[in-house]
């Protein structure tokens with residue numbers, strides 16, 4: 027799929043943006059703080075997936091204005107489609123969102139129409155950084171192919187908070203242990219299901235990622251990925267999340283109860299799991315070099331794009347926010363070669379990009395205005 031036209035006004039600092047985009051390559055150049063990432067975010071907004079920058083609704087509107095609007099037209103194999111997204115400061119809850127003129131109640135209803143993969147400098151820390159980042163990566167990846175997934179994660183997190191509060195209260199003798207059960211049953215139900223979904227996604231990811239890693243290391247290194255569960259020893263072939271897996275999750279919570287009360291938080295569960303890997307048999311977490319971490323991060327994102335592509339049977343739009351400049355020339359070439367049949371939006375501060383300018387369009391971003399450069 028590819029975006030043909032973008033309009034944006036009052037979305038953060040963006041002003042009167044009205045551009046025809048190139049089917050393949052779109053490069054947005056500008057100094058710092060001019061609106062490049064804001065433009066990427068405006069596109070992402072229309073994907074119906076939650077903000078990759080954690081922007082709250084009211085932060086989306088230009089601080090000097092009362093309304094914002096974003097319009098994106100795109101084509102997939104079937105037809106041309108339009109998304110309209112507008113919101114005013116006085117009625118943040120009542121957004122004006124539509125797909126092909128049909129009103130949508132919430133932004134998440136847009137899900138599954140404009141499919142994008144966004145790549146930010148923070149993603150380059152994916153392999154090296156904390157497990158939390160990798161969990162977030164997995165959750166976002168799963169939510170892109172399964173719309174009902176995000177609310178489950180939100181619910182799980184709310185319940186964990188309740189449980190942890192209760193654990194502390196029990197430790198101080200203000201509450202009774204028996205009160206935990208209502209949370210534990212819910213945690214085990216959700217946790218078992220989420221574990222299966224994450225495990226299955228990781229398996230797919232592993233297939234794409236090991237192939238890509240083999241290529242980037244020119245056949246020298248073998249990558250294996252796996253989902254490290256703090257609850258289950260092995261999830262292979264297991265799908266009975268409302269039976270056996272639920273019971274096991276529940277049992278693990280019970281077994282750790284006294285320790286949880288002593289520590290004041292829930293120590294085992296999907297909120298402590300990780301996406302792990304080995305390269306040539308050595309644990310990435312303990313042994314990988316800086317370069318290996320970087321390659322792995324890139325590959326995880328590319329594999330994410332490939333899985334999405336397979337799932338929707340179309341190519342997603344790739345949004346590369348400031349990442350190419352962070353990579354050395356050979357990794358830049360690698361990324362570019364892997365996405366060259368998809369539509370790409372790239373932001374950068376300098377003009378040393380590994381692309382032929384004539385194979386796409388270059389835009390200048392300045393003080394929220396976006397203008398096409400004409401030779």
Ligand SMILES: Nc1ncnc2c1ncn2[C@@H]1O[C@H](COP(=O)(O)OP(=O)(O)OP(=O)(O)O)[C@@H](O)[C@H]1O
Nearest residue numbers: 038039057058059060061062063064085087088089
């Ligand atoms: N709600 C808002 N109203 C007005 N301006 C905003 C709002 N939110 C963010 N901005 C401003 O938008 C400007 C551009 O931000 P953006 O992140 O798009 O910059 P950028 O061009 O990507 O810069 P960099 O190269 O540093 O990443 C920032 O100066 C920021 O303060």
Ligand SMILES: [Mg+2]
Nearest residue numbers: 062063064348
């Ligand atoms: Mg930026």
